[in-house]
Amino acid sequence: MKVLLPLPVLLPIAGAALSILLGGSRRVQRAIALTTLTAVTGLAVALLVVVDRDGPVVTGAGGWRAPLGITLVADRLSALMLVVAAVMLLAVLVYAIGQPGAERNHVGFQSVYLILAAGVAAAFLTGDLFTLFVAIEMMLTASYVLLTLGGRLAQVRSGMTYVVISLLASVLFVALLAFVYASTGTVNMAQLSERIGDLPDGLRSALAVLMLVVFGIKAAIFPLFFWLPDSYPTAPSPVTAIFAGLLTKVGVYAIIRTQTLLFPASTRPGTLLLVLAAATMLVGVLGAIAQGDVKRIFSFQIVSHIGYMIMGLGLFTVAGLAAAVLYTVHHIVAKTGLFLSGGLIEHAGGSSRLSRLGGMVRTAPVLAVLFLVPALSLVGLPPLSGFIAKFALVDAAAARSSYAVLGVSLAVTLLTLYSLMKVWVSVFWAAPRDPVPGSDQARPGERFGAPLLMVLPTAALAALTLGLGLAAGPLYDLSLRAAADLLDPQAYVTEVLG
């Protein structure tokens, strides 16, 4: 398994290079991307099985052992995240192939998409802070290109905000790395875990807060979220879906990883995280209620739901962290599915504005189901995955008597339901509107209101969120084991440095 560990990163990079070389044929490019991501998914599943059975797998690139070389580590959390990410990347790729115009007819789309996949995989697998920086840069640079591919005015305008904010976060990240290296003499996370406890309190708090700011911008937590609802909706739906599913979650993963692995138990900023979580949930959902565009409503909800994951982390108990892990997995699946169904709505209705859509429960009944399943899962209705994740979270908060944040999370759930039902009522139940000029209503070969390749991945994700809800037992046990690893990082440290 040690030999296979770098492959989830290397395969997509090789695929991207090959795809550029064979840019003459769209068909070959698609085949390369599909094969690569299928292989990565298979590898990720194998990795998860092995890691869950035998403990963390560690590889040093080029035979350089930690802390000298580039260390790749897979523990339960990173393997689980990698599996979910690979499945999402594959589903969204199929959707992008199916949607007319999603690739912007650009020769580079598949390559850039594969680079994004490599960056996400590297971010989950890396064992040192600097490689995490490089991985996040790789992922973000690919996302800049995907967001602005096509170069229309709206894309350039919102892309600019996104790029500038992300670059600011990167600059802060480099500064953070400089401070970390100057004070401890290493950027390897396992070694930092041993050394950072010896630092003076003030310095350690400064590093912790700087890390929270850097990853908080990527994860879009309050008050650093404002760039997200502005930039995500302008991209084509598959691109928005993969951004919504994965990019912010890499930030959440980095926050969970750094706050649990690097800092000693006595100095973890639990209360601060809980306050931030509550504010993120509330502000996000209130923003969603005010919007009048399907994609913008969904985008604000991403912010709101990041709050739930931070809440699980802020509890700093095994149950809380397990709930955070479970919630992250659930949210990636449900949110990606919801954005894909939003893309279907836009495709079938010709617009994503609530005021221009209506009556689709009759014109496109399949879409209504495909929207409703991930939407209700996001709200947390049984038997969908959201119910299990929210129940675990509420249970963990009650066990630690954090009733304030518990109350906020339940209120936000109701508001989430309200904002999603606003979409449901105006898009599906309202009287049909006049068709938007330019949207040809009846297209040949589209039995479900959209091409089959767009409907299938959306249906698969809807089925997956139902499946996760039904198979919640094993998944919750896995999350508990991952959370126990996180709170007691000794096994991780020994494995990496040993």
Add this chain to the structure above:
Amino acid sequence: MTVLLAATAATLFGLGTYLVLQRKLSRIIIGIALLGHGANILMVTSGHRGNAPIIGNGPDGDVADPLPQALALTAIVISFGVSALLLALAYRSWLLTSDDEVQDDLEDRDVARRGAPDVDLEDMGTDAEADVDDVAADAAEVGP
């Protein structure tokens, strides 16, 4: 020397922050570049100074720490690539608008002005109507 480098980094961070807060895209890009330089100088400063880190080049104990330099180099390469992309974006923006200003988010303005932009919802005759009106009224009081 460390103090001098730290002061340089601080100056670059200050100038960069000022420029990033401007409304002209070209200034923002220069600001980002200055911030990046500041961070890189900070990175180089984080290792200790000494002779060039080559084996056989002077006494063993007196070599500079090569790792932060390698890290800074990587960071420079990354920021070089992204700056090129940023310049291309700015040029595209100038081509499309013939203006160097950062554009406002129109959708956001819309929401701020009218609360819920879907005033058409009123003639739907659903239960959502009253709530939407409330939101619109609330937002109208807050808005300009």
